[in-house]
Amino acid sequence: MKKSICLYFQVHQPTRLRLYRFFDIGKDSHYYDDFANRTILKRIAQKCYLPMNELLLEAITKSKGKIKLAFSITGSALEQFDRYAPEVIESFRALADTGCVEFLCETYNHSLASLISGPEFEHQVKKHKAAIEQYFGVTPTTFRNTELIYSDGIGKAVYELGFKTMLTEGARHIMGWKNPNYIYSNDFEPGQKLLLRNYSMSDDIAFRFSDRGWSEWPLTAEKYVEWLHSAEGEIVNLFMDYETFGEHQSSETGIFEFMRALTGLIAKDKELEFVTPSRAAAKHKAVGELSVPQPISWADEERDTSAWLGNELQQDAFNKLYGLEEKLSILDDPALWGDFGHLQESDHLYYMCTKFFSDGEVHKRFNPYDTPYEAFINYMNVLSDFIIRVNNAIAEK
Amino acid sequence: MKVLMFGWEFPPHIAGGLGTACEGIVKGLAHNGVETLFVMPSASGDEDQSCATILNASDVAVQHVSDTVEEFLDKVKFINVDSNIVPYVDPEEYFEAIEKMKREQTKETTVGFGQKFKFSGKYGANLLEEVSRYAQVGGTIAMQHAGEFDVIHAHDWLTYLAGIAAKELSGKPLVVHVHATSFDRGTDDMVDSRVYSIEKRGMEAADRVVTVSDLTRNIVINKYGINPDKVVTVHNAVDFSGRENLQVDRGVRDKVVTFLGRITFQKGPEYFIEAAAKVLKRTKNVRFVMAGSGDMMNRAIRQVARLGISDRFHFTGFLRGQEVQKMFALSDVYIMPSVSEPFGISPLEAMRSNVPSIISHQSGAAEVLKYALKVDFWDVDAMADDIYALLQYPALSDFANRQGFDEVNALKWNNATLKLKKVYESVVNS
Numbered sequence: 146m147k148k149s150i151c152l153y154f155q156v157h158q159p160t161r162l163r164l165y166r167f168f169d170i171g172k173d174s175h176y177y178d179d180f181a182n183r184t185i186l187k188r189i190a191q192k193c194y195l196p197m198n199e200l201l202l203e204a205i206t207k208s209k210g211k212i213k214l215a216f217s218i219t220g221s222a223l224e225q226f227d228r229y230a231p232e233v234i235e236s237f238r239a240l241a242d243t244g245c246v247e248f249l250c251e252t253y254n255h256s257l258a259s260l261i262s263g264p265e266f267e268h269q270v271k272k273h274k275a276a277i278e279q280y281f282g283v284t285p286t287t288f289r290n291t292e293l294i295y296s297d298g299i300g301k302a303v304y305e306l307g308f309k310t311m312l313t314e315g316a317r318h319i320m321g322w323k324n325p326n327y328i329y330s331n332d333f334e335p336g337q338k339l340l341l342r343n344y345s346m347s348d349d350i351a352f353r354f355s356d357r358g359w360s361e362w363p364l365t366a367e368k369y370v371e372w373l374h375s376a377e378g379e380i381v382n383l384f385m386d387y388e389t390f391g392e393h394q395s396s397e398t399g400i401f402e403f404m405r406a407l408t409g410l411i412a413k414d415k416e417l418e419f420v421t422p423s424r425a426a427a428k429h430k431a432v433g434e435l436s437v438p439q440p441i442s443w444a445d446e447e448r449d450t451s452a453w454l455g456n457e458l459q460q461d462a463f464n465k466l467y468g469l470e471e472k473l474s475i476l477d478d479p480a481l482w483g484d485f486g487h488l489q490e491s492d493h494l495y496y497m498c499t500k501f502f503s504d505g506e507v508h509k510r511f512n513p514y515d516t517p518y519e520a521f522i523n524y525m526n527v528l529s530d531f532i533i534r535v536n537n538a539i540a541e542k
Numbered sequence: 543m544k545v546l547m548f549g550w551e552f553p554p555h556i557a558g559g560l561g562t563a564c565e566g567i568v569k570g571l572a573h574n575g576v577e578t579l580f581v582m583p584s585a586s587g588d589e590d591q592s593c594a595t596i597l598n599a600s601d602v603a604v605q606h607v608s609d610t611v612e613e614f615l616d617k618v619k620f621i622n623v624d625s626n627i628v629p630y631v632d633p634e635e636y637f638e639a640i641e642k643m644k645r646e647q648t649k650e651t652t653v654g655f656g657q658k659f660k661f662s663g664k665y666g667a668n669l670l671e672e673v674s675r676y677a678q679v680g681g682t683i684a685m686q687h688a689g690e691f692d693v694i695h696a697h698d699w700l701t702y703l704a705g706i707a708a709k710e711l712s713g714k715p716l717v718v719h720v721h722a723t724s725f726d727r728g729t730d731d732m733v734d735s736r737v738y739s740i741e742k743r744g745m746e747a748a749d750r751v752v753t754v755s756d757l758t759r760n761i762v763i764n765k766y767g768i769n770p771d772k773v774v775t776v777h778n779a780v781d782f783s784g785r786e787n788l789q790v791d792r793g794v795r796d797k798v799v800t801f802l803g804r805i806t807f808q809k810g811p812e813y814f815i816e817a818a819a820k821v822l823k824r825t826k827n828v829r830f831v832m833a834g835s836g837d838m839m840n841r842a843i844r845q846v847a848r849l850g851i852s853d854r855f856h857f858t859g860f861l862r863g864q865e866v867q868k869m870f871a872l873s874d875v876y877i878m879p880s881v882s883e884p885f886g887i888s889p890l891e892a893m894r895s896n897v898p899s900i901i902s903h904q905s906g907a908a909e910v911l912k913y914a915l916k917v918d919f920w921d922v923d924a925m926a927d928d929i930y931a932l933l934q935y936p937a938l939s940d941f942a943n944r945q946g947f948d949e950v951n952a953l954k955w956n957n958a959t960l961k962l963k964k965v966y967e968s969v970v971n972s
Binding site: 166456462521526532 | 791793852865872
C-alpha cells in the first residue's frame with residue numbers, strides 16, 4: 146500500500162470591525178471596516194488565492210488527476226469573495242470541477258460555538274454545508290472545526306451531525322507515544338475516524354520555509370519528499386493555512402516553485418500517493434482510539450483554546466455574546482443573525498490575547514489592534530450596540 | 543498694584559490646566575485693578591494680551607548673570623526627567639509632547655554672556671535644564687523691568703527658581719502658587735526628590751505660599767515644613783464665559799455615569815469600578831463610562847472583565863476638545879473618586895453641564911462644592927448608594943443639578959483674585 150499524503154488548506158478571512166466608539170452605541174449599527182476588509186482581501190487574492198489556485202489547477206491537469214487535496218473555506222471568506230473578488234470563487238470552482246478537490250465542512254463563521262453551544266454549533270455547521278453546496282455543487286462529508294478544535298465530546302456532536310471523518314491536531318500532549326501518521330477513532334464514537342495533523346512537517350512549510358536561521362534551509366522538494374519517504378506510518382497529514390502561499394511566505398521565497406515541484410514529485414512517486422480526507426478514511430483502518438477529554442487546537446505552543454479564551458477579557462466577551470442566543474432564537478431577523486455570526490468569528494477573541502511572550506510574534510502579525518485592550522474595548526462597544534438591537538427586537542415582538 | 547508673574551504656558555497653546563488657570567487669574571486680577579507682566583518660556587504671539595503684557599523668555603538675552611544666581615543654578619543642573627512631574631497633564635498628552643519635542647528639538651544652546659535661550663516651553667526630557675535656564679532669564683527680566691512691578695508671583699515648581707532669582711535681584715516680595723505637589727503625583731515613597739527640593743526651596747524663599755485648597759495647604763505645612771502663617775488657600779475658580787452647553791442626540795436610552803480624567807492611582811479608578819458593579823447588581827438600566835487614559839487603564843479593563851460587567855462599562859480612551867463636552871452632555875452622573883486631588887476642576891465642568899456630581903472628600907473641590915455629593919474614595923458602598931440615588935430619585939438629581947449649576951457659576955476668578963490681591967497687599971506693605 147502506498148503511503149498517503151493528505152493536503153488540506155484552510156481559507157479564512159475575518160470580518161474586521163471598524164473603530165467603534167462609545168459615542169456610536171445606539172446610533173450606528175454598521176460594525177465593519179469595509180475598506181480594510183476589501184483592501185486586504187484584494188491584496189491576498191492577488192498574492193495568494195489566484196496564483197496558487199492557478200498553480201494547483203495546472204498541476205492537477207498535468208498529473209492527470211493524481212494530485213488530490215482538500216480546502217475548507219469559511220462562510221465569512223466566501224461572503225468577502227462574493228463582494229470584493231468574485232473571480233476567486235470562479236477559480237475555486239474550476240478546481241472543484243477537476244473532481245480532485247474535496248471541500249470540507251466547518252462552522253460558517255469560523256466560530257468557537259462548539260465550545261459553548263450545541264444549537265448554535267449545529268446551526269453554523271448546517272449553514273456552512275448549504276453554502277458549500279450552493280457555491281461548489283458538492284456536499285461536504287468531512288469535518289474540520291475552527292482552528293482544528295477537537296475533544297471527544299465535540300467529535301461526538303460532529304458525528305451526530307453526519308460526519309464520519311474529522312480533522313484535528315496531532316497535539317503532543319494527547320498523542321503521547323502515538324504516531325500522528327496513522328488514523329485513529331473517536332473515543333466515544335468508534336465509527337468516527339480522525340486525521341491528525343503532522344505539525345512538524347506542516348510547519349516546515351508553513352512557518353520555517355523561508356527561515357534562513359533554520360538548519361534545513363533552503364528546503365527543496367527533493368529533500369522534503371525524502372522526509373515523506375522516511376516518515377513512519379501510513380499517512381502524512383499536511384494541514385496549513387492557505388495564506389501560507391504568497392502571503393505568509395511571499396512569492397520571492399520560492400514557495401510557489403517549491404509547491405509546484407513537490408506536488409509533481411509526489412504524483413510521480415512509486416511509494417506515495419495523494420489522498421483527500423474522505424478517501425484517506427476509506428483507505429485506512431483506525432489503529433486505535435484517541436482520548437481527548439479537554440479541547441485541543443492547532444494554535445500556539447499549548448495547542449489548547451487559551452489563544453481565544455485564555456484571559457478574563459476574552460471570557461467575558463465570549464460569555465456576553467453567547468448570552469444572547471436564547472433571545473435570538475425567537476427572532477428571525479436576518480440582519481441580526483448576520484451580525485451575530487460575524488461577531489462570533491474567533492479572530493475577534495484572538496485579537497484580545499495577552500500571551501505575547503512565546504507566540505506573540507504570530508499573534509501580532511494577524512492583529513489589527515495595537516493592544517489586546519483596544520481590541521476588547523472596540524469589540525465590547527460593538528457588542529453593546531448589538532445587545533441593544535436584540536433587546537429592542539424582543540420588545541417589539 | 544503691579545505683578546511680575548512667571549508661568550509655564552498660556553492659552554491658546556496649552557498641554558494641561560495650568561495655562562487655563564493662569565489665564566483666569568490674570569483676567570481676574572485685571573478686573574481687580576492689578577496689572578500683570580506675564581513671563582512664559584515660549585510665547586507664540588497669539589496669546590490674548592488684553593489683560594496682561596506677555597513677555598517671551600526666549601526673546602530675552604541674559605546680560606548680567608550675577609554670581610549668586612550662577613552658583614545657585616549650578617546646584618540645580620539636573621538633566622533627564624522621565625516621569626510626569628507637571629500638574630494637570632494627561633500622560634498621553636505628555637507622551638505626545640515629548641515625542642513632538644524630540645522631533646523639534648533645536649540644537650543645544652550654550653549658557654553664556656548676552657545669550658538668548660530657545661525654550662521649548664513644553665514638558666520634555668530636558669525639563670529641569672529649562673527650569674534652571676528660565677531662572678536666569680527670570681533674574682534678567684526682573685532687572686530690566688525693575689520699578690515696573692511691586693510683587694512677584696510664580697506658578698508651580700517649574701517657575702519657582704525664576705521667582706527666587708527675580709526676588710534676589712529686585713528685592714521685591716515673592717508669592718509662590720502651589721497647584722499641585724510631588725505628593726499628588728506619586729505615592730509618598732515615589733516622590734521625585736529633585737522636584738521636591740525645588741518646591742521646598744521655592745516655598746521657603748517665598749513671602750507667601752498660595753495653595754489651591756486646604757488639602758494642599760496641609761501638605762505644604764506638613765510635608766514641606768512651611769510655617770502655617772504664611773500659607774494661604776485661594777480656591778480655584780473656572781471661567782465659563784462664552785461657553786454654551788452642547789445638545790447631543792443620545793444613542794443609548796440608559797442613564798450614563800461618567801468618570802473623566804487620567805486613569806492613574808491618584809484618581810481612584812478601581813473604586814469607581816467596584817461601585818459600578820454594586821449598582822449593576824440592583825439596576826440594569828445604567829451604563830458606566832471611563833473616559834481618559836493612563837497607566838492604570840489596562841488594569842481597569844481587566845477588573846471590569848473579571849467582574850463580568852463589560853457590556854455595561856465602557857472605555858472611550860483619551861478624549862480631545864469637543865469630545866469632552868459631548869461626554870458631559872451624554873452623562874447623568876459625574877464621579878471623581880480621587881485618592882488625592884489638589885483641587886480637581888472636572889466636577890465643576892460637569893456641574894456646569896447640568897450633570898450632578900459625586901466627588902471624594904480627598905479632593906480640594908470638596909471644600910467649595912456644597913451641592914456635589916461627597917464620599918470617601920475608599921467607601922464604595924456609599925459611592926454605589928449615591929450613584930443609585932441620583933439615578934433613581936429625580937427629586938435628588940434635579941436638585942443637585944439646578945443648585946450645582948448655580949453654585950459653579952458663582953465660582954468666579956474675580957472673587958478668587960480679590961483674595962490674591964489681598965495676599966499681594968499683605969506682602970508689599972509689610
